[in-house]
Amino acid sequence: xxxxxxxxxxxxxxxxxxxxxxxxxxxxxxxxxxxxxxxxxxxxxxxxxxxxxxxxxxxxxxxxxxxxxxxxxxxxxxxxxxxxxxxxxxxxxxxxxxxxxxxxxxxxxxxxxxxxxxxxxxxxxxxxxxxxxxxxxxxxxxxxxxxxxxxxxxxxxxxxxxxxxxxxxxxxxxxxxxxxxxxxxxxxxxxxxxxxxxxxxxxxxxxxxxxxxxxxxxxxxxxxxxxxxxxxxxxxxxxxxxxxxxxxxxxxxxxxxxxxxxxxxxxxxxxxxxxxxxxxxxxxxxxxxxxxxxxxxxxxxxxxxxxxxxxxxxxxxxxxxxxxxxxxxxxxxxxxxxxxxxxx
Ligand code: NAP
Ligand code: 3JN
Numbered sequence: 001x002x003x004x005x006x007x008x009x010x011x012x013x014x015x016x017x018x019x020x021x022x023x024x025x026x027x028x029x030x031x032x033x034x035x036x037x038x039x040x041x042x043x044x045x046x047x048x049x050x051x052x053x054x055x056x057x058x059x060x061x062x063x064x065x066x067x068x069x070x071x072x073x074x075x076x077x078x079x080x081x082x083x084x085x086x087x088x089x090x091x092x093x094x095x096x097x098x099x100x101x102x103x104x105x106x107x108x109x110x111x112x113x114x115x116x117x118x119x120x121x122x123x124x125x126x127x128x129x130x131x132x133x134x135x136x137x138x139x140x141x142x143x144x145x146x147x148x149x150x151x152x153x154x155x156x157x158x159x160x161x162x163x164x165x166x167x168x169x170x171x172x173x174x175x176x177x178x179x180x181x182x183x184x185x186x187x188x189x190x191x192x193x194x195x196x197x198x199x200x201x202x203x204x205x206x207x208x209x210x211x212x213x214x215x216x217x218x219x220x221x222x223x224x225x226x227x228x229x230x231x232x233x234x235x236x237x238x239x240x241x242x243x244x245x246x247x248x249x250x251x252x253x254x255x256x257x258x259x260x261x262x263x264x265x266x267x268x269x270x271x272x273x274x275x276x277x278x279x280x281x282x283x284x285x286x287x288x289x290x291x292x293x294x295x296x297x298x299x300x301x302x303x304x305x306x307x308x309x310x311x312x313x314x315x316x317x318x319x320x321x322x323x324x325x326x327x328x329x330x331x332x333x334x335x336x337x338x339x340x341x342x343x344x
């Protein structure tokens with residue numbers, strides 16, 4: 001396999017550090033890995049796979065002689081540097097929402113639509129973490145039975161909002177224990193007028209509000225799911241909630257199939273063989289997915305599968321995955337592996 005020079009923009013962040021770990025863990029065919037961040041972190045050191053990497057400031061010249069560039073430093077940085085990277089010959093895997101809904105840019109979850117990774121794609125968008133685990137789990141059901149409706153409520157970990165939000169949950173938990181005043185400065189979003197504690201709380205706002213009353217996170221899930229499934233007629237509605245979990249997003253999902261007469265056992269059998277999915281569904285043994293046990297794992301875990309009492313083609317599921325692994329770093333690295341394999 002041809003070896004490539006790699007860059008990671010946002011390498012010091014919650015997602016970027018996991019991308020580096022994944023590249024090392026999966027023995028990605030890299031000649032070199034360049035870690036990029038803002039001027040603030042230039043010169044800092046990161047260790048992975050027994051090697052020390054020095055972080056550099058991101059500039060247009062950072063992308064000279066780079067073949068694969070991962071971006072996870074927010075949409076503004078992607079808008080500023082992705083085209084620079086492409087002009088210098090890189091293929092970009094972008095983890096931000098900057099390009100996801102542009103028609104000509106593939107939005108890819110390899111288990112669902114790797115066929116979108118056409119040879120001349122220079123920018124590939126990595127979907128939102130909550131979307132990735134949803135579509136990975138539902139793809140086998142959609143393929144076999146057809147899907148007409150999805151109603152999803154999320155229980156999202158603080159690591160989805162970056163390392164500052166992880167620190168905030170830890171600090172607030174300490175403040176609660178010490179009975180000192182709880183300081184809330186990051187969540188629901190750093191730009192919000194009002195901040196709320198996340199410790200011992202659940203915040204029904206992720207990202208800012210759109211005039212429709214949905215948050216941007218909810219709209220991302222709704223629009224991205226339709227784009228990945230290439231189905232505009234699919235009805236998708238989301239409610240996204242932040243909970244005091246460090247890592248691992250959970251989703252309570254109601255689906256309506258296009259086929260009647262499907263049983264819980266049919267769904268379990270299908271999901272048992274599905275790529276990237278692990279079935280954990282045995283109420284008699286209290287077996288069901290939980291974020292604490294999904295942390296660090298690559299898979300999407302599914303359990304609590306029930307038939308709706310009123311709708312014969314309706315089912316309820318509980319879907320859990322590590323938002324920094326399959327939700328971000330793993331999916332990005334899988335995309336890059338497809339690209340590099342295609343170059344052989
Ligand atoms: P984070 O922990 O706050 O890290 C932010 C990263 O961006 C840091 O490496 C930071 O570097 C870097 N950065 C900030 N300003 C920069 C600049 N001017 N130039 C270059 N780098 C800069 O955030 P995160 O959780 O890793 O998320 C980062 C981005 O990834 C998000 O904004 C989002 O777009 C995307 N994301 C995607 C998913 C997904 O669902 N797939 C999930 C989470 C995040 P410094 O150390 O220098 O500050
Ligand atoms: O909050 C989460 O759990 C996931 C957050 C993802 C995120 C955070 C900041 C900016 C995104 C994203 O990937 O959609 C973005 C963004 O790029 O818009």
